[in-house]
Amino acid sequence: MSSWQKMELGSWPTLLDEVMDQYENNAKKLWFPLYSLLLPSTSDIPSSTSDQAIVQSLEDYIQTSSIGEFGKRLQLLYAFLGQNHISACLKNNSSRPCRMEQSTFLFLYNIFGYYVQFLPIVSKYIDASRKEILIELKELVKLCRWEHDKTYSSIENLKKSRQKLKKLIQKYT
Numbered sequence: 001m002s003s004w005q006k007m008e009l010g011s012w013p014t015l016l017d018e019v020m021d022q023y024e025n026n027a028k029k030l031w032f033p034l035y036s037l038l039l040p041s042t043s044d045i046p047s048s049t050s051d052q053a054i055v056q057s058l059e060d061y062i063q064t065s066s067i068g069e070f071g072k073r074l075q076l077l078y079a080f081l082g083q084n085h086i087s088a089c090l091k092n093n094s095s096r097p098c099r100m101e102q103s104t105f106l107f108l109y110n111i112f113g114y115y116v117q118f119l120p121i122v123s124k125y126i127d128a129s130r131k132e133i134l135i136e137l138k139e140l141v142k143l144c145r146w147e148h149d150k151t152y153s154s155i156e157n158l159k160k161s162r163q164k165l166k167k168l169i170q171k172y173t
Contacts, residue, residue: 009141012165016130016137019173023068031076034061038080038104051103058111068173070122074115081108133172140164 037057058077065073084105144161 009144012141013134013137015165015169016133016172019169020068020126023066024072027065027069027072027076030061030073034076034080037061038084038108051107054104055107055111058107062111062115067122067126071119074112074119077108077112077115081105081112084108129172133168136168137165140168 037054062070062073062077140161144158
């Protein structure tokens with residue numbers, strides 16, 4: 001049982017990586033809605049109205065992001081920017097370039113260019129928060145190892161330390 005407890009105590013810091021992975025996975029789930037928004041349509045809506053709707057949707061997409069998802073959402077915008085650029089280049093070789101794709105490219109370029117300047121600030125904030133939580137987590141692990149003995153009270157201490165761990169992970173989240 002003590003070897004399992006040692007292994008558990010050693011693996012707790014990886015939970016912080018799991019929190020960030022979860023945020024990135026949540027951001028990846030937004031690929032399809034973003035794709036449907038940016039897909040060129042041939043509807044009867046006037047272009048100025050649809051352009052305003054696209055800009056507002058892109059603004060909402062970035063502004064409603066959590067701090068953990070911010071970087072991944074910007075990566076998705078950048079990927080669509082590249083995809084739209086390649087698509088526009090391929091369309092230039094065809095007989096009729098599409099105005100919607102050109103305007104979408106400009107919207108993506110401007111929105112990405114504006115919000116990417118905040119990425120270093122967000123990254124520093126995440127790193128600082130992670131360091132703070134990691135220090136608290138290391139102290140908790142040291143305390144748990146110090147209290148380790150083979151009695152019933154060690155099981156109770158382990159339960160208390162797990163509760164403290166949950167609080168630290170929630171704080172990081």
